[in-house]
Amino acid sequence: MRIGVSLPEKLLTRFDNIILQRGYSSRSEGIRDAIRNYIVHYEWMTDVHGERVGVITLVYAHSQRGLVDNLTDIRHEFGSIIQSSLHVHLDHDNCLEVVVLKGDGLDVRKAAEKMMSLKGVKHVKLTTTSMGKEL
Numbered sequence: 001m002r003i004g005v006s007l008p009e010k011l012l013t014r015f016d017n018i019i020l021q022r023g024y025s026s027r028s029e030g031i032r033d034a035i036r037n038y039i040v041h042y043e044w045m046t047d048v049h050g051e052r053v054g055v056i057t058l059v060y061a062h063s064q065r066g067l068v069d070n071l072t073d074i075r076h077e078f079g080s081i082i083q084s085s086l087h088v089h090l091d092h093d094n095c096l097e098v099v100v101l102k103g104d105g106l107d108v109r110k111a112a113e114k115m116m117s118l119k120g121v122k123h124v125k126l127t128t129t130s131m132g133k134e135l
């Protein structure tokens with residue numbers, strides 16, 4: 001199948017630089033690989049059930065209108081499972097936040113997905129681990 005995709009120029013340039021460095025034969029091959037990784041990542045992320053410990057790492061532009069308030073709302077919504085968080089002012093525009101949660105895996109995932117969907121959030125990574133009981 002052939003698809004047409006519109007991308008911001010800066011994003012495409014960065015992508016092209018990476019596929020060049022990694023030695024892909026074509027942009028299409030790089031895009032296929034990226035989509036596969038996206039699917040694996042998503043499926044892995046959604047396979048989260050039972051009591052989990054989760055760490056959400058997010059990078060965001062604090063100047064984005066409404067974003068800080070929206071993040072605060074999410075932190076309150078999930079206040080019962082959020083154990084701790086750490087804030088680092090990365091540079092003039094960007095903040096890094098690390099949020100540690102402990103609770104039902106579905107709630108941990110929901111918190112990460114809500115943060116991910118906010119405008120101004122540039123990057124979100126969720127890692128989860130079981131609490132050792134199943135190991």
Ligand code: NI
Nearest residue numbers: 088089094095
């Ligand atoms: Ni900050």
